[in-house]
Amino acid sequence: MTDRTPSRHARGAGGEAIACRHLEHRGLTCLARNFRSRGGELDLVMDDGGTLVFVEVRLRSREDYGTAAESITAGKRRRVVRAARYYLHRHGAHQRPCRFDVVTVDADGETTWLRDAFRADD
Incomplete structure (x- = not known):
C-alpha cells in the first residue's frame, strides 16, 4: 500500500505556488x-x-502548535535576512528599496499576506 500523503517538500512547493499566485x-x-x-x-x-x-511562505495544516506567522522564529528571520543580503549582492541591487513579507496558507487554502x-x- 502506498502512502498518498504529499511529502513536506511537495506541500511546501504547493504553498509557495498559492502564495505566488x-x-x-x-x-x-x-x-x-x-x-x-x-x-x-x-x-x-x-x-x-x-x-x-x-517573501517567507508559511504553511499550517493545524494550529495546535500556533499560527503560521508565529512559526517564524528570530533564527528563521536571521536566515531570511542573510539570504536576502546575498541576493542583493549577487544581483547588484543594493540601492533598491526592500521589505520582508510573509504569506501564510492554512489547511483550507486561505491565504493571508502580511506586508512588511x-x-x-x-
Missing part, C-alpha cells in the same frame, strides 16, 4: 523562487513597483 494577482512580479544561499533560502523574491520583496512583516534589524 496570490501576490501576482495583487500586482507583484515574481523574480525568483527558492533562491538558495549558504546562509538560508528565500521562498519567493517579488517586485512590487520597484521594491524588492523577500519584519525588518532586517529585528
Whole structure:
C-alpha cells in the first residue's frame, strides 16, 4: 500500500505556488523562487513597483502548535535576512528599496499576506 500523503517538500512547493499566485494577482512580479544561499533560502523574491520583496511562505495544516506567522522564529528571520543580503549582492541591487513579507496558507487554502512583516534589524 502506498502512502498518498504529499511529502513536506511537495506541500511546501504547493504553498509557495498559492502564495505566488496570490501576490501576482495583487500586482507583484515574481523574480525568483527558492533562491538558495549558504546562509538560508528565500521562498519567493517579488517586485512590487520597484521594491524588492523577500517573501517567507508559511504553511499550517493545524494550529495546535500556533499560527503560521508565529512559526517564524528570530533564527528563521536571521536566515531570511542573510539570504536576502546575498541576493542583493549577487544581483547588484543594493540601492533598491526592500521589505520582508510573509504569506501564510492554512489547511483550507486561505491565504493571508502580511506586508512588511519584519525588518532586517529585528
